[in-house]
Amino acid sequence: MILEGKFATLRPLELWDGRELAKYLNREELKEYTSLVFPINTFLEEEWIKRNAITHNNIVFAIESNGVLIGTAGLSSIDWTSRSAEYGIAIYESTFWNKGIGTEVTMLILKYAFEYLNLNRVSLRVFENNPRAFHVYEKCGFIQEGRERQGRYYRGHYWDVIHMSILADEYWRNKSES
Numbered sequence: 001m002i003l004e005g006k007f008a009t010l011r012p013l014e015l016w017d018g019r020e021l022a023k024y025l026n027r028e029e030l031k032e033y034t035s036l037v038f039p040i041n042t043f044l045e046e047e048w049i050k051r052n053a054i055t056h057n058n059i060v061f062a063i064e065s066n067g068v069l070i071g072t073a074g075l076s077s078i079d080w081t082s083r084s085a086e087y088g089i090a091i092y093e094s095t096f097w098n099k100g101i102g103t104e105v106t107m108l109i110l111k112y113a114f115e116y117l118n119l120n121r122v123s124l125r126v127f128e129n130n131p132r133a134f135h136v137y138e139k140c141g142f143i144q145e146g147r148e149r150q151g152r153y154y155r156g157h158y159w160d161v162i163h164m165s166i167l168a169d170e171y172w173r174n175k176s177e178s
């Protein structure tokens, strides 16, 4: 399955993406917005791709822009009985932020979740110190449903973790109104 947008393409992650991903995942600029505090090497990343990228419960795509790998996005903890999943995205290099890619990719994953997989609910967690991501998720139809107080520690500060979700009927309603 490949999902094509105007700015980005979502394609299956391949083992050889591991080297590039490992390089990005150790960078400080990502640490602020993700939970990745342990060092990651190519071996660990390749193992993660082998075991977790495409499974019964996880579907993680590579994000490519102009043929270059710039991040990952996908669904995890897919529950086929409740028809729910958790969404995650990271564009690994800040030069690609604020260009509309994250919004497009989020809408592509929602399309995949609701129109292809027939899920009923997609949820996510976003740190309070990430207003850019929060804005993108709201723009794509996610609604705030809760808050874990001080659920996240980063360099001397505790931040709340915001829980958001979108349901299938909300997705279809938004789509028919746009």
Ligand SMILES: CC(C)(COP(=O)(O)OP(=O)(O)OC[C@H]1O[C@@H](n2cnc3c(N)ncnc32)[C@H](O)[C@@H]1OP(=O)(O)O)[C@@H](O)C(=O)NCCC(=O)NCCS
Pocket: 030, 033, 034, 071, 089, 090, 091, 092, 096, 097, 098, 099, 100, 101, 102, 103, 104, 125, 126, 127, 130, 131, 132, 133, 135, 136, 139
């Ligand atoms: C979060 C992320 C996926 C968003 O993708 P992106 O391509 O940068 O987002 P877009 O360009 O589509 O949209 C950014 C929007 O946020 C807005 N924005 C930027 N900085 C902002 C800020 N500090 N506060 C509020 N809104 C902000 C932009 O104006 C734009 O909104 P608009 O289109 O309504 O003008 C991407 O920045 C990223 O991967 N960041 C690092 C990892 C991360 O944070 N992952 C998410 C973890 S929950």
